Amino acid sequence: MPVITKLYSWKEVSKHNTRDDCWVIVDGKVYDVTKYLDDHPGGDDVLLSATGKDSTEEFEDAGHGKSARELMQEYFIGEIEPSPVIPELEIFTKEQSFTSKVSEYWAFPAAIVGISIVAGVLYACKK
Structure with a gap:
């Protein structure tokens, strides 16, 4: 039986952006890191600034290793919904x-x- 993963929209994830309710997105996966804020070696501000957007680049730039990736699995709650395919538009100011x-x-x-x-x-x- 396949594992069903909960899908979250960007809008829904962005609502969880406080110290009492903090979700982040890394590699298309959603993590509820609320309980990890006090333990994060970089401080809670780093995680709070990563809410509501794709933080994959920041995560990679910080040099997180294998142990950090394993620890993340504890906080995994789902994946971000795939974006609908929209033709590329040129919008100019x-x-x-x-x-x-x-x-x-x-x-x-x-x-x-x-x-x-x-x-x-x-x-x-x-x-």
Whole structure:
């Protein structure tokens, strides 16, 4: 019989963000670390700052070893729901849109200036 894992939404996990109720996400797994806050070698602030978001990168950067991963299993309560597949969208703020358009059209004015300089040099050399 397969093991059924409880699935949690990002919204649900993010609600558990206090010292009395603290959940974190690492590698797509959800951990209730409330009872571990006082024992965490890095202090409770580290865990509290990791709530409601994917903290995998921070966990890896801290250099947690095999013993930390084994200890985590005590606090495992489920997995984060997979995100629905959404086509990639490009959303621009006004500044981003303007900047991207300017950078797309720089070649034409640069070519005009370059041609003008070359023409000016050639004209001056003929005199």
